[in-house]
Amino acid sequence: MTEPVTYAYAVLRTAEGLAEALGDVKGVAGASVRLVREESGGELNAAVSSVPAQDFQESALRRHLEDLDWLEAVARAHHAVIEALAAHTTVLPLRLATVYLDDKRVGTMLREETDGLSRALRRLAGHLEWGVKIYVEPQPDAQATGEAGAVGTDGGLSPGRAYLRARRSQRHSRDEAYRAARQAAERVEAIGHTMAAGHVRHRVQQGELAADAGENVVNDAYLLSRDAAAGFRTRVLEVAQGLSGVRIDVTGPWAPYSFVAPPGTQTSATDRAP
Incomplete structure (x- = not known):
């Protein structure tokens, strides 16, 4: 050809x-x-x-x-x-x-x-796409925390015991951050339910796609009218306030990529280029 x-x-x-x-x-x-x-x-x-x-x-x-x-x-x-x-x-x-x-x-x-x-x-018509990503932020390094404890902040514990205490504290902080992220996700979805004309849940970003710091735990798209967009963004960003270890990013506006299907079925049309 x-x-x-x-x-x-x-x-x-x-x-x-x-x-x-x-x-x-x-x-x-x-x-x-x-x-x-x-x-x-x-x-x-x-x-x-x-x-x-x-x-x-x-x-x-x-x-x-x-x-x-x-x-x-x-x-x-x-x-x-x-x-x-x-x-x-x-x-x-x-x-x-x-x-x-x-x-x-x-x-x-x-x-x-x-x-x-x-x-x-x-x-x-009159709608654009906005992305909402929720991240669990990196927790303090456990070994560094343990070393700090060994010099007196852990009540004179041996280095080994101080390290184990720091590890337990880190796991507790991380578990709390995940719980906070789930709470944030529920709040954002509730906001979207009242303000958005559509909602799509995408696979979370990992590897090279996850360029930002933290672990991406929610990667959603919302279809919003132009009039509702500013209020939606403000309310969603407010969700992260007071939630330790959680970050929310709102991106957009974009053309509504997530809310359209290709013409016909999902398979290639017979008259497309081979």
Whole structure:
């Protein structure tokens, strides 16, 4: 396959100023971004770019997904396009590396999925995604605490006994922090229940994804109207006050990645690029 294929970023309705905004945006592989209209001439559009077919064939894509530098470059470009669109209209972000054989196949998908896509756009109108992460903070080093005790703060205990006492104290502090984190999670979820239009629980971040200090124990997304966002953020951050060993981070706003499903089923469409 030598002809380029069509990379799709998001589904949307056109809005004033959108064409001008896309003129300054570069997509995957530095490609320009354009709009493809629903095949029957309806109101839906998809933001797309032309990308090299050899990079998105199934076998090549499997290799690329193990290349963190390539994956990061694609993800950054994908996100940049969606954020530019979200500044002007409601968008349905598509999955990373959603590729079709050509623009015509994209237009066909929009026609076939019009009802579901239109419902999703109506539901998301005026809403954006906010992330809430809860962390259990690192506890003091037990050995250092034990050594401090050995010089008099533990009532003259031997170094061994002082160390064991410090270890018990550390475990107690950590258990308390986990209990506080569970309490915080319950409070945040209750706030979300009254203020958010949607809630998604993601897998907690570990390894290289967990770059921040502390252990990530909650990694959730909330769908909020623009009017409710500021109040939600304030109330959620207040939850951590008075809870020792707990930190809450609120991020956003983002396009509603967590609240959309890909067109059709979760499996690849037969007319997508192989």
